Amino acid sequence: MSDWFPELAQQEIERQAGFAQVDVFDELPSTSDHALANLAAYSQHLPALVVARRQTKGRGRGSRSWFAGDGALTFTVMLGTKDTPIPTHHWPRCSLIAGVAMCQALEELAQSDAFQLKWPNDVYLAGRKVCGILVEKRDAAEPVLCIGIGVNVNNSLENAPDDVQQKAIALTDVTGEQHFLPEILLVFLTRFQTLCQQNVDSLEGLLPYWQTHCLLTGRSVETRQAEQIITGECRGIDASGALLVQTSAGQRSIVSGEIVRW
Missing domain, CATH: 2.30.30.100 (SH3 type barrels.)
Structure with missing residues (x-):
């Protein structure tokens, strides 16, 4: 296990968030592509999580790409039908729930009110994108929900080209601090689970938060x-x-x- 993601952090995610398998890599082309390519194996050990320190060919919605260098948090969550109370036919709602969960997690850790949500699930900080989320449903032995997330955390964009700076931002650019990536991941996972439990029948409970954070x-x-x-x-x-x-x-x-x- 790498120093950026200690063994103890993996154990805490397995214990507190109840994950059966947590795989950590220094580099992957895409955590979601890796998850989907190995879905038959992962589906035997759900819920499962793939985390990478660097992602070289990350995917967004449509044909968009998501590059994440050192300091970003990139991961894919795999859930089976027994791992979420949201019924399969309502899994698209998990897209918005994931966006709210990440927005709340970052808001809590950064102690900032500058976070906003752009439908369906992008998280913005100070008017620029800080997190992208891609939700996909696949069939293995059973339906599997794959939630791929990329968050700009410690990978400062202050020296990026102007066109990039105008559209994207990293958490560290606002807080001036280096953040412990496993902590952000664990806060997101537990928040996501809680929000799923609270919004089984509809997203009514999320509306007040969304209304105050809608970009x-x-x-x-x-x-x-x-x-x-x-x-x-x-x-x-x-x-x-x-x-x-x-x-x-x-x-x-x-x-x-x-x-x-x-």
């Missing part, structure tokens, strides 16, 4: 689902996790797709 509320947004483009003013989300957009023809509920302009 897009009141802004003009353009969403795309397949070939359909919808433009209007963001009004937050509803209890199902759908994005509410007030258009010239009335309010629309966007259940999937992406925000292409805001």
Whole structure:
């Protein structure tokens, strides 16, 4: 086990978060690709977790990439049907729950109120992206929920090109501190589990937090689902996790797709 992720930290995650298998790597192309490539084996030891110190070919939604150098926290959580109270047909809600869980975890550790959420699950800090989340469902012996997350923590972007600095930020750029990555991971995992237990039937319980942290509320947004483009003013989300957009023809509920302009 590496010094950045001590054996004791692995044991605490296994004990406190109840993970059956925790694999830690110095470098992987993508934690999610590794998880999916070895899903048959991991599905025998769920819940499972893959963590990497560096990720060279991380994946975001669509064709987007997520590069993470030294100091970032990159990991993929694998959950079976018995590892979450959220029923399989509502697993898409876990995307928003994961975003809220990470936002709350970072907010708690950084003692900052500058964190916001961009639908469906991106976490922003001081107006720039600090965390990306990709949720995928795969079938092995049983359905498996894979949650891939990348967080800019100790990998300062202060010396990055201007175009990168305008869009992304690291936790250390705001706090001026170096953070213990396993601590952030454990806080997220336990928070995610708690929020899943509290929001089995709907996301009603998350609405107050989302409303105060929504990056897009009141802004003009353009969403795309397949070939359909919808433009209007963001009004937050509803209890199902759908994005509410007030258009010239009335309010629309966007259940999937992406925000292409805001």
